[in-house]
Amino acid sequence: MRQGLRMIGFWGVAVLGVMSVLAQSVQWPQPPIQQRQVIENGRRVYLRYCVGCHGEKGDGQGPAAAMLWPKPRDFRDGVFKFLTVPRGDLPPDRDLFRIVTHGLPGSAMPSWRLLPETERWAVIQYIKTFATRWQEESPGQPIEVAPDPYAFYSPEEIRSEVIPRGEAVYHGLTKCWACHPAYVSADQIAEYLRQFGRGEEAASIRPDLHKPQKTTDRWGNILFPPDFTRNRLKSVSSLEDLYIRIGAGVGGTEMPVWKGQIPEEDLWAVTYYVASLIEKRGIFLPRRRPL
Ligand code: HEC
Ligand code: HEC
Incomplete structure (x- = not known):
C-alpha cells in the first residue's frame, strides 16, 4: 500500500513535469492561440455586421457600397481618416475602437455601440488582417493635447x-x-x-x-x-x-x-x-x- 502511494507520488510528479513542458510549448506558436481566437471571433462579427458595406476582402466593395457616398473604407492599405495620430500613421487600436463605437455621423458608417465591447475589440483585430502594413509598422504616437491656455477665460x-x-x-x-x-x-x-x-x-x-x-x-x-x-x-x-x-x-x-x-x-x-x-x-x- 505504502509502495502504491509512493508510485502515485512518482507518476504524479512525472505527469506534472510533462504538463509543465506542454504548458510552456503552447506559448510558442505565433500568432498566440488567444490572438487567433480573437481574430476568428472578429471574423464572425465582420461577416455579420460589416461585410455588406466593407466587402468580404475588406476592399470597401460590399453589395451596399454602390449606393453610398463617400464609399466604405477600403482596409487593404491600412490608411484611415479620423485618428489621434498624425495623418498617414497607423492608428492605435483605441482610435479604431472609438470610430467603431461612435460611427461617423454624416456618413453611412453607423455606431456599433450596441455590440458587446469584446466584439468591437475583436472585429478591429480582424480588420487589421486585411493590410500587410500592420506587420511592417507600429502605430504612430497620438498627438499631445497641450494644456488649453484659455481654459480659465470667462x-x-x-x-x-x-x-x-x-x-x-x-x-x-x-x-x-x-x-x-x-x-x-x-x-x-x-x-x-x-x-x-x-x-x-x-x-x-x-x-x-x-x-x-x-x-x-x-x-x-x-x-x-x-x-x-x-x-x-x-x-x-x-x-x-x-x-x-x-x-x-x-x-x-x-x-x-x-x-x-x-x-x-x-x-x-x-x-x-x-x-x-x-x-x-x-x-x-x-x-x-x-x-
Ligand atoms: C452601412 C454601411 C457600413 C457598415 C455596415 C459599416 N461601415 Fe464602416 N464605414 C462605412 C463608410 C461609408 C465609411 C467611410 C466614411 C468616410 O470616409 O467618411 C466607413 C469607415 C469605416 C472605418 C474607417 C474610419 C476612418 O477613420 O478612416 C472603419 C474602421 C470602419 N468603417 C469599421 C467598420 C466596422 C468594424 C463595421 C462593422 C462592425 C463597419 N465599419 C460597418 C460604412 C459602413
Ligand atoms: C488642403 C485642404 C484643407 C485645408 C487647408 C484644411 N482642411 Fe480641414 N478638411 C479638408 C477635407 C478634405 C476634409 C474632409 C475629410 C472627410 O470628410 O473625409 C476636412 C475636414 C475637416 C474637419 C472635419 C473633420 C470631421 O470630423 O468631419 C475639420 C474640423 C477641419 N477640416 C478643420 C480645418 C481647419 C480648422 C483648417 C485650418 C487650420 C483646415 N481644416 C484646413 C481639407 C482641408
Whole structure:
C-alpha cells in the first residue's frame, strides 16, 4: 500500500513535469492561440455586421457600397481618416475602437455601440488582417493635447479675445479657406494676411471664397470639406476632439497636420473659433468626451 502511494507520488510528479513542458510549448506558436481566437471571433462579427458595406476582402466593395457616398473604407492599405495620430500613421487600436463605437455621423458608417465591447475589440483585430502594413509598422504616437491656455477665460473673454484671434488665424495664418469656406470678406482676409506678414498672398484669394472647394480623397471619393456652420462633423463631439482633428489632419485627404506647424495659442484659438462656427447650428461642444 505504502509502495502504491509512493508510485502515485512518482507518476504524479512525472505527469506534472510533462504538463509543465506542454504548458510552456503552447506559448510558442505565433500568432498566440488567444490572438487567433480573437481574430476568428472578429471574423464572425465582420461577416455579420460589416461585410455588406466593407466587402468580404475588406476592399470597401460590399453589395451596399454602390449606393453610398463617400464609399466604405477600403482596409487593404491600412490608411484611415479620423485618428489621434498624425495623418498617414497607423492608428492605435483605441482610435479604431472609438470610430467603431461612435460611427461617423454624416456618413453611412453607423455606431456599433450596441455590440458587446469584446466584439468591437475583436472585429478591429480582424480588420487589421486585411493590410500587410500592420506587420511592417507600429502605430504612430497620438498627438499631445497641450494644456488649453484659455481654459480659465470667462465666456466674455473667449468671445472678445480668443475667437477673434482664431478668426485671424483661420483666415490669415493657416488659410483654412483654401479648402473650407471663408467666413469673412475678401478685404478682411487681405487684412488678416497682412497681420501675419503674408500680404502678398491676398492675390490668391479665390472668388468663390464662401463655398467649400471640391477635393478628392485617395480612394477617389469626391469631397467637399465641411462648412462648419452647416455640415455635421464625423469625428468631433468635444472641444478636445476638434483640437485633435485640426492638429492631426485627416488621413487620405488634403486636410493637413497643424500640430507643431503653428504656435499652440493659435492652434487652440482656431479650435475655439471653429467651435463658435459649429455653435451657429445650436451645437455646444463639451470640453471632452469619454472613449
Ligand atoms: C452601412 C454601411 C457600413 C457598415 C455596415 C459599416 N461601415 Fe464602416 N464605414 C462605412 C463608410 C461609408 C465609411 C467611410 C466614411 C468616410 O470616409 O467618411 C466607413 C469607415 C469605416 C472605418 C474607417 C474610419 C476612418 O477613420 O478612416 C472603419 C474602421 C470602419 N468603417 C469599421 C467598420 C466596422 C468594424 C463595421 C462593422 C462592425 C463597419 N465599419 C460597418 C460604412 C459602413
Ligand atoms: C488642403 C485642404 C484643407 C485645408 C487647408 C484644411 N482642411 Fe480641414 N478638411 C479638408 C477635407 C478634405 C476634409 C474632409 C475629410 C472627410 O470628410 O473625409 C476636412 C475636414 C475637416 C474637419 C472635419 C473633420 C470631421 O470630423 O468631419 C475639420 C474640423 C477641419 N477640416 C478643420 C480645418 C481647419 C480648422 C483648417 C485650418 C487650420 C483646415 N481644416 C484646413 C481639407 C482641408
